[in-house]
Amino acid sequence: MLLKNGKIVLENEIIEGYLEIENKRIKAIKAGDTSKLGIDLKGNWILPGFIDVHVHGGYGVDFETGDQSRFQIFAENVGQEGITKYLQASVTNSLEANDHYYSEFGNFMTNQELTNNLTQAKCLGAHLEGPFIDPSRKGAHEEKLLKKPDIALLKRWNDLANHKIKMVTYAADFQDGSFTQYLVNENIIPSIGHTNMTAKDFERDWALGAKHITHLFNGMSGVDQHRPGLAVAGLIHDDVLVEVIADGIHLQPEILRLIYKMKGPQKIAIITDAMNAKGLPDGDYLLGQLPVVKTGMKVALKSSGSLAGAGATFDHNVRTFYNTIKMPMTDLVKMTSLNVAKELKIDDQTGSIAENKLADLVIMDPNLEVQMTVAEGGVIYEKLESNAKNVYMNQAISNG
Structure with a gap:
C-alpha cells in the first residue's frame, strides 16, 4: 500500500510527501510527489494511530459484557475514532463477576493473538479501575464492592486474564507501598486515582515507581493551598x-490550558474513559450495575447526576484539546500516541511514524475529522469519497 499527497506528522517534524507500507510495516517515508500507484490523500494529515489506555467500552459493549465475542465487536468499531491500539478498562464488580469477566477477556486476548486480524484495532490488555479505590472519591463505582488494594485478588484476576492486566488504578494511600511495589515488579503500570490523598502522600509511591495518574482532576483531591x-x-x-x-x-478550557502549560506535550495522555453508550443514541444505560443516562456526549449517574465515564469519541477529544490550545501537530501526536507507547514499552514498534515501525496510522482532514485508519498495515476504517481499498486494488490490477 502507498499513501501519497499527505502531511506526515513525525515526532519532531512534518513532511509533505508519501509513505509505503509493506508486511504491516512502514517501508519508506519520502518527501515530495510520486508517480507510483497509491491512495491520494489530497493534502490530509497522516498521524500515528491513536492509543487509548483508558476506555471501558462503546457501541453497546463494555468490559462487563463479559463475552469475548462482544470484546471483538468493540475492537471492530473503534477504528472510526482513529484508535489503532487500546487498553480495555473494567469498573468495580463483585469478585465472582470479575472472575468471569477476566476469564473471558483472557480468552479474547488469546484468540486475538492467534487470528492476527488486520481488520480491527488491537487490544493491548486490560486497565483494572476499581475495586481498589477510596469510597469518598468513588465516582461511578459501586461503593459496597470497593476494597483496599489486594495483591492476592489482583494476581487471581491477572492469572485468569492470561497475564494481560497492563495497568491498575488504585488509591495508593490505602496500602503501605507493597501493592505499588508488586505492580512495578510485575511490569504492570501503577496508576494513582480515585483517592483523596495529599500531594505529600504521593511521594512514597512516586519514589517506588508510580508515574501515572488516572484522569487528572477527576475523582481526586485537587488544588488547595492548605x-x-x-x-x-x-x-x-x-x-x-x-x-x-x-x-x-x-x-474546562482553562484547566486544559493549565495542564498543557505545566506538563508539556511529553507527559500528557489523551484518553476517553468512554463507556458502552459511546456511539449510541441518548438514553438509559448501565455502567457496571449502575443506571446512567447519556445526553449528547455526557454520561451521568441517574441517582446523583455525577459524571459516569464518558460518551465522547477519541477524535472528538483530540479536536477539543487541539482547538483549545492550538499546539503544534508534533506536540499533539505525543499526547495521542507516543507518550503511552513509551510507557507501555512498545514505542520501538508503534506510537510514532517511522520506517520499520508498524503501520498504525490515522488520516485526518484539516478539521481533524477521521478519514481513514490503518492498523498494522490493514485499513480498518475509511470515510474517503471513494473506497480507498478498491481504488488501490483497481489501480494495481490495471497496471498489471
Missing part, C-alpha cells in the same frame, strides 16, 4: 504521565 492533593502532585512531577479526558465536559 491541603494540596493528588492533582497538584501530578502537575509538579515532571516524570509523571497524566491522563486527560479532553471532551470539554470533564475539564
